[in-house]
Amino acid sequence: MATESVSTALPLRTAKQSEAHPLAPLNAGEIRNAVLLIKAQWPANVDLRFKCVTLHEPAKAETVPFIEAEFHGYNLPRVDRRAFLNYYLRNTNKFHEAVVNLSTQTVEKNVRLGPNLHGPGDGEEILAIERVALGDEGVQAEIAKLKLPEGAHVVVDPWIYGSDGVNDDERLWQAFLYMRDPENSAEADSNHYALPLTISPVISSTSMKVVRIDHLPTGKDNTISGPKPYQRRPGNEYISELQQLRTDLKPLHVVQPEGASFAVTNQGTSHVVEWQKWSFRVGFNYREGMVLYDVRYEGRNLFYRLSLSDMNIPYADPRHPFHKKSAFDLGDAGAGVMANDLKLGCDCLGSIHYLSAVLADDKGEPMNMPNVVCIHEQDGGIGWKHTNYRTGRAAVVRNRELVLQSIITVANYEYIMAFMFNQAGELAYEVRATGILSTQPIDDGLEVPWGTVVHPGVLATHHQHIFSLRVDPMIDGYHNRLVYDEALPMPRSDFNPHGTGYYTQETVLEKSGGYDLDFERNRTFKIQNVDVRNAVNGKPVAYKIHAPPFQKILSDTESFNHKRAEFSDSNIYAVRYRDGELYAGGQYTNQSRGGTGVRSWANRKENIKDEDLVVFVQFGINHIPRIEDFPVMPCEVIKVALKPVNFFERNPAIDVPPSSQEFNKSTLLSEQHQQGATEGVIDGSGQVCCTTPGPSSKL
């Protein structure tokens, strides 16, 4: 992969120990320092365009002793701080990867990467591509043929070019054109996705010139009917001042009069969160956004590292150029760099703690990213309940949850991602898909089986959202195994004479590979530590993976879509841990060719039993658009959960204080409410309010 090495280590090691935690994202000074060290490798007149300047996480062999020493209060070993950088020589295709040791002020790696390895898009670049497309005389001539109404405002959505192996070695952008509602042309937030145009210029990111102008098929086949004069169509706006808003929604406030139950300790760019026996460290980088490290419960090791690894969104329309729409929103752009600046009272409800981050812009300058993560508690309904029907006494607790939420905007789409913890030792990762469908023009009166007409003349093509959650476990230690349980019917026998018996059977996964769910067998994957046994029942401690089913990638196995999205064809990938293997679709997904992601790693068929293993959990949606998904789609929610199995000795939420009116202060609305005499009665422990009448009046 290295084709040109320009790296030279500085001869003298500067013994300058950084104060930052080994897992802390780079701070502004470190970003500047790393960039300066790289710039010093080049003549002063060489202009570098940075794609990323981010923490190069230390080797696990270094980090584990550090975090264990930290946890136990021992002397901390020294761990060097390093930065990882990608950059181009500006306006060239010369793409570089570099590692800088900030502790020693050494450039440890600085190589030009080979062909077909391309950097992600960035915000400045996208805006520049928009300008190039609109400024191009050829594009303007094509637009003129559309005879748009006076004052029409054309909007450009640049798309990652994708890969089909046809003249796509160069780094390119495919631009889709839209217009604002002509009756609303001055409104910068007019929903242009309601008015797609048929022209699609292709721009080289090296020359920053239009290299081709595609015309989009709008019929039921591949035919290009060419630019046709515009016919008036309605708009379909989403901004509030253009709606007749409903007026009957009453406010709902979440109030925590004594403050929140969590504590956040800021250590520079790193944040330690403690809540209800959980503790973990929060990082944030340009690509994955939120990363959780060193997740523990009551000090017991659970997860070394948790993050969204990548996502892939292949589209169903097989016609050029739509067949190349297959975005990797993390690899092609970045969940960190696209994170929303979350606003109090808008994106979260209740008592909110915000985390901000520092990333680098295209010039290598630190860039503040305010409020990219919000942390708050929410009520998750009843946690557990039991009523003894003989005494009528109800024991009930609520399920308080801690939420870390981050929201990203990827051109038309939005994703709301959240890590959620509860008091029963359970952890979930939730994704809400929302935002606007990527649309294309369609002839009037036509229906096609690869999309849905969501507005006159507007087709929303089917597409899959396939997510990969990277789970690096340390269940009571760093050597774990992956197993699955299945529930199977017992054959009839003297032991099972009535055909009712069933049993569970465990299968241990010996080798790295891709593994699938099977609901017909209730197949349930668990990450186990066989060296630590439950004190009561002797079973290995474990966490199970609750993942919803999803349809695997529909592109065929020979397609570039399939080859590139290496995580898209199995519910579970399990691999032996190696430093640097973080991204399920490979390090460089933009116009990638495959062969560098989790399927390739799994194919090494390494032993994963009782080793340091990593599990990638895939989940997703096959989004068959409804008209209700336009102009902005209601959130579609998917969730993966990690739950203890024989890890504790009993329900870990058994010690949550009972739910009581004294604590919860609810409000009674019903006029003829018949709350019994026991309402509000506090017993000797000062806690219990929930007794009911005896069994004679109810079962």
Next chain:
Amino acid sequence: MATESVSTALPLRTAKQSEAHPLAPLNAGEIRNAVLLIKAQWPANVDLRFKCVTLHEPAKAETVPFIEAEFHGYNLPRVDRRAFLNYYLRNTNKFHEAVVNLSTQTVEKNVRLGPNLHGPGDGEEILAIERVALGDEGVQAEIAKLKLPEGAHVVVDPWIYGSDGVNDDERLWQAFLYMRDPENSAEADSNHYALPLTISPVISSTSMKVVRIDHLPTGKDNTISGPKPYQRRPGNEYISELQQLRTDLKPLHVVQPEGASFAVTNQGTSHVVEWQKWSFRVGFNYREGMVLYDVRYEGRNLFYRLSLSDMNIPYADPRHPFHKKSAFDLGDAGAGVMANDLKLGCDCLGSIHYLSAVLADDKGEPMNMPNVVCIHEQDGGIGWKHTNYRTGRAAVVRNRELVLQSIITVANYEYIMAFMFNQAGELAYEVRATGILSTQPIDDGLEVPWGTVVHPGVLATHHQHIFSLRVDPMIDGYHNRLVYDEALPMPRSDFNPHGTGYYTQETVLEKSGGYDLDFERNRTFKIQNVDVRNAVNGKPVAYKIHAPPFQKILSDTESFNHKRAEFSDSNIYAVRYRDGELYAGGQYTNQSRGGTGVRSWANRKENIKDEDLVVFVQFGINHIPRIEDFPVMPCEVIKVALKPVNFFERNPAIDVPPSSQEFNKSTLLSEQHQQGATEGVIDGSGQVCCTTPGPSSKL
């Protein structure tokens, strides 16, 4: 089925029109009236034991004209009020079914039911069975052999007997015995499930005598090692005063300073709820608990009737007598009669409206059931969001939900059921399984593959929870069809040269039957009305069914479990509507033999296309117990959703007012919070607070 008719219609029809709505549950006066009419059929010295006195819903052919006239403000047709009753001649096996016309004061049906049809258990009966078991000399003799410690308190859990075809024509109870922790014997809420005993008496509900005493196998096979002297074991309590409660949880209040957004209109025992364009009528009966009728959105017909139809819980242990553990919690007992009296501040959070109900006790007397349903709003996170990256303007609304919750206790287990509505025209039914595992004794040091040791000497056997939600649709009218969509890869061709294309294909279900999900094909069931087309895209209006996968019943097809739980083997059952076919497991599930439920109805292979059809949606959990599920299990949540597909012309939540700090009043916790200058800025419309900095500082 009728073996003895004792019914005679009164000769004179009393033209007394009841004031009650045709779908209103019986009120106290109607219950008394119905019971008196039945008692009048018998000599005064015959003691009747009532199993149910409930609304006999009018024929749909009568009800539909009524509710449509009601909706349109026309004159209301007259619909007679009728009661449905089941009763025994007390202390006999003479089980009766009766229908009484309250409007005409006529007994329209009153028949003795044939063999193998048995009434459900009830609260008084269960307590009586407990007393019979403990008072029996033979049982006392067996208990004496256990040499329990001084002051030991034995607790009886009566179980529905189940069916295996072996000497089970008589109506019987199987009682499982437990003891309170001997160190805590005076505590009536000691968790006896931690100390199961090996003796299991069988009681006849006719003679109310012990007819047999079973001894439970406790090893790895069928061997009965007989009563063995008690050895000291620890308890495992759940009540709060016996826990070391965590002390670091801060209060969280949900406050609605202007009240709730919903309105409840009480019409006697019936309640009309209106909220955010939704309207529906709430009923409540002894068997299903909550029932929703006439569910509309903006006045458009959606669902005629929605309820949980039944649930089945077959256990995995094939050994006698455990193989008969296969409860139908609705059919064998009743979700209404077991509903908890919900307490303010304990079971719901926020501003709560409670509904109460009236049922009948075993003497036919009205029985108040206070606070069996709570109604409240909750915040469901973000509803939809989009940020225009060019302007930085974020449009975001929250997802307010309306929840109707009811909780039932079925001996050891609890189920929390909720109908949930949102502002995007979506409706969900959520079940949370909690409560205490039904346990049995196991020898020390043993592991078995059909259960999990959750406490020393205590086995929690695997079991399935299989639920059936009955959906009686009226999507823009009463003639609907059931279809499914599948997403399929396109073959390679000139049209699909890169192997990336895929398409959807719709299959119309012509005949009643059982149908399954197929996630490999993204199979999605929709209820359509082809006579009503979407004005924009011409597609039939529809609601789709989002149901999670579950493992079908594991008992083999020849088993009584499989024959009885007629809903347990298909994700979806679809049948042509017939009056009275409400319960997927049949009308009488207690010791049933099968042949009377939804599988049998579906096997009529009636046309369901563009007819009045009913859909039963099955979902469930195969509960492989974890030790974390003891002594009370953390809620396991499952949800079925019904969502519009091309029913509206755009996102129906597009008119929800934007999420703003002015409205939501959140609290800022972070000290160094960098909320931008736009924080709290209200634009001309007085609504928008959520602008963000332009794209130069972030993508």
